[in-house]
Amino acid sequence: MPPLSLYIHIPWCIKKCPYCDFNSHAVKSGAPEAQYIDALLSDLAKDLALYGINRPISSIFIGGGTPSLFSPEAINRLLRGIGQRCQLENSAEITLEANPGTFESGKFAEFRQLGINRLSIGIQSFNDRLLKRLGRAHCAKEALGAIEIAHQAGFENFNLDLMFGLPDALLDNSQKDVATAISLKPAHISFYQLTLEPNTYFHKYPPILPSDDAVFTMQKAAQTLLVGQGYQQYEISAYCQPDRHCRHNVNYWQFGDYLGIGAGAHGKITQALPGHIIRTHKPKHPEHYLNDTHKNGGADTIAITELPLEFVMNHLRLKQGFNPVHYQSTTGLGIGTLEPALSTCLKQGLIIRSGNHYCCSEKGWDFLDSILEKFIN
Numbered sequence: 001m002p003p004l005s006l007y008i009h010i011p012w013c014i015k016k017c018p019y020c021d022f023n024s025h026a027v028k029s030g031a032p033e034a035q036y037i038d039a040l041l042s043d044l045a046k047d048l049a050l051y052g053i054n055r056p057i058s059s060i061f062i063g064g065g066t067p068s069l070f071s072p073e074a075i076n077r078l079l080r081g082i083g084q085r086c087q088l089e090n091s092a093e094i095t096l097e098a099n100p101g102t103f104e105s106g107k108f109a110e111f112r113q114l115g116i117n118r119l120s121i122g123i124q125s126f127n128d129r130l131l132k133r134l135g136r137a138h139c140a141k142e143a144l145g146a147i148e149i150a151h152q153a154g155f156e157n158f159n160l161d162l163m164f165g166l167p168d169a170l171l172d173n174s175q176k177d178v179a180t181a182i183s184l185k186p187a188h189i190s191f192y193q194l195t196l197e198p199n200t201y202f203h204k205y206p207p208i209l210p211s212d213d214a215v216f217t218m219q220k221a222a223q224t225l226l227v228g229q230g231y232q233q234y235e236i237s238a239y240c241q242p243d244r245h246c247r248h249n250v251n252y253w254q255f256g257d258y259l260g261i262g263a264g265a266h267g268k269i270t271q272a273l274p275g276h277i278i279r280t281h282k283p284k285h286p287e288h289y290l291n292d293t294h295k296n297g298g299a300d301t302i303a304i305t306e307l308p309l310e311f312v313m314n315h316l317r318l319k320q321g322f323n324p325v326h327y328q329s330t331t332g333l334g335i336g337t338l339e340p341a342l343s344t345c346l347k348q349g350l351i352i353r354s355g356n357h358y359c360c361s362e363k364g365w366d367f368l369d370s371i372l373e374k375f376i377n
Contacts, residue, residue, distance in 0.1 A: 001055055001257070001270060002251075002254075002255065002256040002257050002270060002329075002330055003058045003251050003256045003257065004053070004055045004056070004057055004058060004256070004257045004258065004259070005057065005058055005059045005060070005061070005248050005251045005252075005256065005257070005258040005259070006044075006057050006059070006060045006061070006082070006258065006259045006261070007060075007061050007063065007248075007258055007259070007260045007261070007262075007265055007266075007267070008040060008060065008061070008062045008063070008067075008078070008261055008262050008265070009023065009063055009064060009065065009260070009261070009262030009263055009264055009265040009282075010031075010036070010062060010063070010064045010065045010066075010067040010069075010070060010262060011023050011024055011025050011064060011065040011262070011263045011264065011286050012024070012025055012026075012027045012031040012064070012065050012066065012069055012286070013025065013026055013027065013064065013065050013066045013069070013099075014026070014027060014066060014069070014099070014101055014102070014137045015135070015137050017134060017135045017136060018134070018135045018200060018201035018202045019134060019135075019194060019195075019196070019197070019200055019201075019202045020200060021197035021198070021199060021200050022064070022065070023065070023263060023264035023284055024064060024065045024066075025065075025285075025286060027069065031069060031070070032290070033070055033071060033074040034074070035290060036286075036290065037074050037077050037078050037081070039289065039290050040078060040081075040261050040262055041078070041081040041082075041085070043261040043262070043282065043296065044081075044082065044085055044086070044259065044261050045085055046296045047259050047261065047267070047280070047296070048085060048086060048259075050296065051269050051271065053086070053259070053269070054086075054087075055087075055257075056086075056087040056088060056089045057082075057086055057087065057088050057089065057092060057259075058089050058092060058093070058247065058251065059092055059093040059094070059095070059247050059248035059251060060079075060082070060088075060092065060093070060094045060095070060248070061095045061097075061248040061249075062075075062078075062094075062095065062096045062097065062116075063095075063097045063120075064097055065097075066097065066098065066099045066102060066122075067096055067097050067098070068096060068097065068098035068099065068102040068103070068107075068108075068111075069102055071107075072107060072110035072111055072114060075096070075111060075114055075116070076110075076114050079094070079114055079115055093117065093118055093246075093247045093248055094115055094116050094117050094118065095116075095118040095119070095120055095159075095246070095248060096111060096116045096118070096119055096120070097119075097120045097121075097122065098119055098120070098121050098122070098146070099121070099122045099137070099138065100121065100122070100123070100138035100142040100143045100145070100146035101137045101138045101142060103142075103145065103146040103149045103150075104149070105149050105152060105153070108149055108150060108153040108155070109152075109153040109154070111153070112153045112154045112155060117155075117157060118155070118157045118158060118159070118246075119150055119155050119157075119158040119159070120158070120159040120161065120190075120246075121143075121146060121147065121150065121158060121159065121160055121161065122161045123143045123147075123160050123161055123162060123181070124136060124161060124162060124163045125140075125162065125163065125166065125173070125177050126140045126143060126144070126176070126177050126180045126181075127140065127173055127176070127177065128140050129168065130166045130167075130168065130169060130173060133166060133167045133168055133207065134163070134166060134167075134194075135201075144184075147160070147184045147186075151185075156187065157187045157188070157244060158186050158187060158188070159186060159187070159188035159189065159190055159246065160181045160184070160186045160188075160189050160190070161190045161192075162174075162177050162178065162181060162189060162190065162191050162192075163191075163192060163193070163194050164177075164191065164192075164193055164194070164215065164218045164219060164222060165193045165194045165209060165210055165215040165218065165219075166194055166209075166210075167194075167207035167208060167209060168207075168208075169210055169218070171214060171217060171218060171221075173218070174218040174219070174221070174222045175218075175221050175222055175225055177222075178191065178222045178225050178226060179225060182225070182226070182229045182231070187240060187241050187244035188238070188239070188240040188241070188244055188245070188246060189226065189231060189238075189239045189240070190237055190238055190239075191222060191223075191226065191237055191238075191239060192236075192237035193215060193219065193237075194209070196209075226239045227239075230242075233319060234250075234318065234319050234320070235249070235250075235253065235317050235318050235319065236317050236365060236368070250318070252314060253314045253315060253317050253318050254314070254315065254318070254322075254326070254330070255268075255310070255311050255314050255315060255330040255331070256268075256330075257269050257270050259280075260280060260281075260282065261282065262282065262289070263282060263283065263284060263285065263286045263288075263289035263290075264281075264282060264283070264284040264285075264289075265281075265282045266279060266280065266281050266282075267279070267280035267281075268280070270330075273330075273331065273332025274304050274307060274331055274332030274333050275301070275304055275332075276301060277301070277302045277307070277331075278299045278300065278301050278302065279299065279300050279302060280297060280298070280299045281297050281298055281299070281300075282296075282297035283297060304333070305377050306377070307331045307332075307333060307337075308331075308333070308337050308338050308341075308375050309372065309375040309376055309377070311327060311330065311331055312338070312371070312372065312375055313372055313375075316351075316359070316360050316364075316368060316371060316372075317368075318359075319359065320357075320359060321351075321357055321358050321359025321360065322357070322358055322359075323356050323357045323358070324356060325356075338375070341374035341375045342358070344374055345364070345371055345374060349361055349363055349364075350363060350364035350367060350370065350371050351364055351371065352364075
């Protein structure tokens with residue numbers, strides 16, 4: 001069996017950002033903490049029983065929304081309840097997503113004492129003008145203050161989210177953001193391009209974005225700075241200090257298993273190879289989730305013919321790529337089922353082979369969508 005992770009979705013935010021397509025809802029009169037924690041623990045117990053899971057959990061990621069809106073008391077009850085229902089590895093990575101507007105010294109010190117050992121902080125930019133264009137609820141000063149609080153609370157392992165290609169951005173804005181982030185000594189930096197996703201305000205009312213050439217220049221200049229300062233690129237948009245990659249996300253990309261609990265959460269569970277790998281999904285709206293927990297959402301089996309695409313769609317995001325042994329161990333299929341797409345990509349220089357290992361070339365990383373299209377049946 002592949003490693004097992006646990007994703008927990010907490011769907012409330014201070015406000016809904018115009019570019020955000022995640023399942024998040026602005027808090028109107030306070031989130032129902034106690035009721036939601038009850039629902040999460042019930043959800044977990046039912047999944048464990050339904051799928052007969054007794055494997056230890058290697059990582060927990062509490063995402064959203066803005067999970068740091070919840071009180072330490074609520075997070076403590078959640079983590080204790082998880083520990084009572086399943087086994088955690090001794091070195092389990094436990095991540096909490098947080099936004100600068102929710103940082104308080106005492107609160108985050110408590111989070112650290114509860115066993116949260118990694119933060120992912122949604123900065124996006126250190127430029128007040130760009131933050132305003134993004135509709136963010138914080139300013140640059142609050143972002144810097146949040147990172148200082150994280151350090152004071154004892155978080156040595158934290159990620160900073162940064163975006164590039166923003167409305168009204170100048171060519172050097174991304175470099176300045178990345179340089180500021182590096183000076184704050186995060187273990188991990190996520191650096192990704194703003195895209196106008198369907199069902200968002202920005203998709204309905206598109207802002208004027210920099211040209212493709214300008215965005216590419218921003219990206220390459222900032223990447224050069226990151227690598228020059230010792231941040232290793234291990235995934236398309238993820239950079240880390242040595243051995244500080246996000247173990248939870250790497251499990252996703254290596255086609256590992258994960259339970260997904262909470263409103264709109266998704267999971268992937270291997271029951272038998274290759275014909276019984278399932279995707280789970282929970283009711284999306286918080287009210288529907290709270291009212292329908294007895295139904296425990298739904299599940300769909302991944303068709304065997306779709307497994308090659310599912311695998312490469314995740315694995316080729318990683319710098320290290322994959323080898324045939326791992327492909328067979330996680331899908332139950334032989335390497336021949338990746339043909340003829342794999343050979344085509346090799347001939348076109350989109351994928352390179354080193355020994356018995358396959359990964360994207362530099363050209364392939366820039367045209368990953370073109371690679372994936374070749375694996376669609």
